[in-house]
Amino acid sequence: MEIAFTKYHGLGNDFILIDNRHSPDPLITPEQAVPLCDRNFGIGADGVIFALPGQEGSDYTMRIFNSDGSEPEMCGNGIRCFAHFIAELTGNTTPNQTFAIHTLAGLITPQLTPEGQIKVDMGIPKVTAAQIPTTLNAADQKVINIPLNVAGQTWAVTCVSMGNPHCITFVDDVDQIALATVGPQFEHHSVFPQRTNTEFIQVIAPNYLKMRVWERGAGATLACGTGACASVVAGVLTGHSEATCTVELPGGCLTIEWDQRSQRIYMTGPAQKVFTGQLILNR
Numbered sequence: 001m002e003i004a005f006t007k008y009h010g011l012g013n014d015f016i017l018i019d020n021r022h023s024p025d026p027l028i029t030p031e032q033a034v035p036l037c038d039r040n041f042g043i044g045a046d047g048v049i050f051a052l053p054g055q056e057g058s059d060y061t062m063r064i065f066n067s068d069g070s071e072p073e074m075c076g077n078g079i080r081c082f083a084h085f086i087a088e089l090t091g092n093t094t095p096n097q098t099f100a101i102h103t104l105a106g107l108i109t110p111q112l113t114p115e116g117q118i119k120v121d122m123g124i125p126k127v128t129a130a131q132i133p134t135t136l137n138a139a140d141q142k143v144i145n146i147p148l149n150v151a152g153q154t155w156a157v158t159c160v161s162m163g164n165p166h167c168i169t170f171v172d173d174v175d176q177i178a179l180a181t182v183g184p185q186f187e188h189h190s191v192f193p194q195r196t197n198t199e200f201i202q203v204i205a206p207n208y209l210k211m212r213v214w215e216r217g218a219g220a221t222l223a224c225g226t227g228a229c230a231s232v233v234a235g236v237l238t239g240h241s242e243a244t245c246t247v248e249l250p251g252g253c254l255t256i257e258w259d260q261r262s263q264r265i266y267m268t269g270p271a272q273k274v275f276t277g278q279l280i281l282n283r
């Protein structure tokens, strides 16, 4: 069986996108997604993203499988790629075109900018322990600068949900973090019942953060859009940053704006189409 796909990346966080608008169920299973994401035995990607029919009044539905086959609630770089993908599929490529996308994190609204980027209304971040979810504090309490022992070191962590869980810690030099060693220990820590994404943040200036990330279900990636949003929220909650920041990731920069009146957070960045092809599945 052959299935057409398009390969995209958002600042090097890369995805296999599949036009799934004719069926409410993904064309491939999580088990099939894992080898497709393998960078030697497959196409290579951080995840597989499906453009499904809309639901609850939305234009479309986005679902994503991480490269380990788990299904997250949301994907920031991925929804920018999704918006570009859908715009090209439907011919709706005019600047300021918006799309209403149903996700497991709720309704998310990306917009094509006149400069050729995508600006996404990522909704309102959630900050109580129960919403993350984490057991680091009482369910109705925020998780701000809570000590957590990982890899023999005590880290001050702040947790934020963008629909998916994020654990953020501020460090002096992100390039000194042994990501492959500490990342998995954060991801699988017992205080995160649904695992977590982990962001290490170095404050360059109150409006400029340098970030490295270990993603739940994908490992070290070159960028994480939900993680960048969560990190700005954590920066404001801890007094490290302003509400509008440039976030520098290994793959490039995102602009993050947390509107203090509406509490909605906006992410602006690129989406790059790389190639198209045919998946060959042995059913």
Ligand SMILES: N[C@@H](CCC[C@H](N)C(=O)O)C(=O)O
Residues within 6 Å of the ligand: 013, 066, 071, 072, 073, 074, 075, 076, 077, 078, 164, 165, 197, 215, 216, 217, 218, 221, 223, 224, 225, 226, 227
């Ligand atoms: N890289 C994505 C996040 C994808 C989901 C994440 N791995 C999770 O499991 O929550 C982004 O840009 O937000």
